[in-house]
Amino acid sequence: MSPWDPTVARLTWHSVLGRRRALVLLLLPVALLALCALARALAALEGGDAEVSDALAVDLLAGFGLGVLMPLLGLIAGTGVIGPEIDEGSIVYLLTKPIDRFTIVLTKLGVAVAVVLLLGVLPVAASGLVLTGELDLVTAGFTVGALSGGLAYCALFLLLAVVTRHAVVVGLIYALVWESVVGQFVPGVQNLSAQQWSLATVVGVFGDDAERLELSAAVGPATGWVLLVVVAVGSTVYAGLRLRRLRLGAEV
Amino acid sequence: MTTVRIHETSRWFGNVVAVNDVTMEIGPGVTGLLGPNGAGKSTLINLMSGFLAPSSGTVELDGRAVWGDEQVYRRLGLVPEREELYDGLTGWTFVLANARLHRLPDPAAAARRSLETVEMVDAQDRPIRTYSKGMRQRVKMASALVHDPEVLLLDEPFNGMDPRQRLHMMELLTTLGDQGRTILFSSHILEEVEQVATRIEVMVAGRHAASGDFREIRRLMTQRPHQYRIRSADDRRLAAAVMAEPCVSAVELVTGRDGTTAVVVQATDFSAFVHALPVLASTQGIRLHEVLPTDESLESVFGYLVAR
Structure with missing residues (x-):
């Protein structure tokens, strides 16, 4: 089995970027970069120093970068690579081919990850540079966090799109209600949050500086990595199995 | 000689029985699957094309179960009823992509031949979103024929076609049947089936109501x-x-x-x-x-x- 099919990739890329949701994909990183540029401009106005404090950089990158940008981008890219094709029925043109279903899932996941790299991980790294003015620990840590979280979100939301036709709604509830709202009031919930797991990888990169930078996560770095890998691999395998048994044309 | 064999097959969705204990055999030539809307024709085609597992019974292509075996698509082509295609692509790009997905040795030649067969060469460079319903149907047909399948299943292929397009599609199906391929198409319009199919299978309310030579069933109907x-x-x-x-x-x-x-x-x-x-x-x-x-x-x- 080949893990990649260039034709599936081309069709997927075309269907993800050929839709109106592509605009939303662009809006999110632009908003992060604009926010960071504004923070730096305000810091320059206030203190004469062009750089913002590490604490503010961490707040912005953790709150907006890992807390809003990556889950939403993962949701749009992860569901967008396969959900619309399943809803419309055009997936039939992929499924009536002698291609292993895991090849289809892995290729589509690859496209989703490429989108997240381009419009999520790179903007997070660029935002770190804008805020701190250099490629320091903060920028490196959050780039790793965005990458690890983005991978897990893509795999998780791709699976959701294969499993349910309401993937976007379920994903939004997970990303915005479960992770952000419920997680704030029920501490145990944070253990089941990909956002916290990706934050844990950032804490891991920060090492001893995490305390100085006032960054903490609900789980330890090793646990965070393990959980992210388990979710990414588990979701991908299960999505492949479900795609093998995808039922089309349930109407009589 | 490729045969699709359905044996004591049923398919239900919750409490609804869509296909009820159907046994039939589809061999070379053009077979019409006739029945009113909701009779279970689409479900049967989905069973035959491997997109639905039978709740009971078996669906086989030359003795090999169709469900869960993607290698079956080397020999089988499907023209689904649903209209949605990759609308931003041109007809050529779409059919070429289908040829590449089949990993054909010369996908461009296969795509060209297939578009010629359905007479879509003149419009092949236009985006699919600009196509009429009949043109979409023909591009779907080209994508299903691109790997030269032995079996072709078509779900309501005449829907939305004007009389000229309909006539062309009928001629095409007749030609493909004469080549020894196993062609099955569904329709709820008696006259369509009458003009193309040499054999018909009638479905009513999920049951296999009649089977055989068209003239015999037509006589039953008119009498x-x-x-x-x-x-x-x-x-x-x-x-x-x-x-x-x-x-x-x-x-x-x-x-x-x-x-x-x-x-x-x-x-x-x-x-x-x-x-x-x-x-x-x-x-x-x-x-x-x-x-x-x-x-x-x-x-x-x-x-x-x-x-x-």
């Missing part, structure tokens, strides 16, 4: 009892006269809510009755005001087949 409602200048005298006709099996004199009467006639021979009635009315000197067939819907035709 079923037909019911007419007739209003005339003298209904009682007309009823008595009509009852004497050998092609009539029952006559009833009915009174409507508004007090008007009518004669309801059940004729066993459609052709004989429609010829006899005007002659009879003329010789009896009874003026006919209205003659209405009351059971001409396709459902009633199919219902009759099931009852037999």
Whole structure:
């Protein structure tokens, strides 16, 4: 089995970027970069120093970068690579081919990850540079966090799109209600949050500086990595199995 | 000789039985799958194309189970009923992508040949979103034919086509059938099936109602009892006269809510009755005001087949 099919990739890329949701994909990183540029401009106005404090950089990158940008981008890219094709029925043109279903899932996941790299991980790294003015620990840590979280979100939301036709709604509830709202009031919930797991990888990169930078996560770095890998691999395998048994044309 | 074999197959969705204990065999040539809307035709095609698992029974292509085996698509092509394609692509790009997905040795040549077969070469460089319904249908057909399959399944292929496109599609299906391929297409329109299929399978309410040579089933359909409602200048005298006709099996004199009467006639021979009635009315000197067939819907035709 080949893990990649260039034709599936081309069709997927075309269907993800050929839709109106592509605009939303662009809006999110632009908003992060604009926010960071504004923070730096305000810091320059206030203190004469062009750089913002590490604490503010961490707040912005953790709150907006890992807390809003990556889950939403993962949701749009992860569901967008396969959900619309399943809803419309055009997936039939992929499924009536002698291609292993895991090849289809892995290729589509690859496209989703490429989108997240381009419009999520790179903007997070660029935002770190804008805020701190250099490629320091903060920028490196959050780039790793965005990458690890983005991978897990893509795999998780791709699976959701294969499993349910309401993937976007379920994903939004997970990303915005479960992770952000419920997680704030029920501490145990944070253990089941990909956002916290990706934050844990950032804490891991920060090492001893995490305390100085006032960054903490609900789980330890090793646990965070393990959980992210388990979710990414588990979701991908299960999505492949479900795609093998995808039922089309349930109407009589 | 490629054969799709369905054996004692049922498929249900919750409490709804879409396909009920169907056994049929589809061999080379053009077979029409006929039945009213909701009869289970699409479900049956989805079962045959490996997109639905049978709840019970088996669906096989030359003895190999279709469900869960993607290698079956090397030999099988499907033209789905749904319209959605990759609308931003051109017809050429779409068919070429299908050829590449089949990993054909020369995908460009296969795509060219397939588009030529469906006569879409002139429009191949236009985006699919600009295509008419008939053109979409032909591009779908090209994508299904690109790997030269032995079996072609088409779900309502004539939907939305104008008469010229319909004629072209019919010629194409006939040619493909003559080449020895196994072609099955579904339709709820009797005339479409009549013009293309050499053999038909009739589905009604999820059940396999009839199977065989078209002419035999057509005879059953045309010779079923037909019911007419007739209003005339003298209904009682007309009823008595009509009852004497050998092609009539029952006559009833009915009174409507508004007090008007009518004669309801059940004729066993459609052709004989429609010829006899005007002659009879003329010789009896009874003026006919209205003659209405009351059971001409396709459902009633199919219902009759099931009852037999």
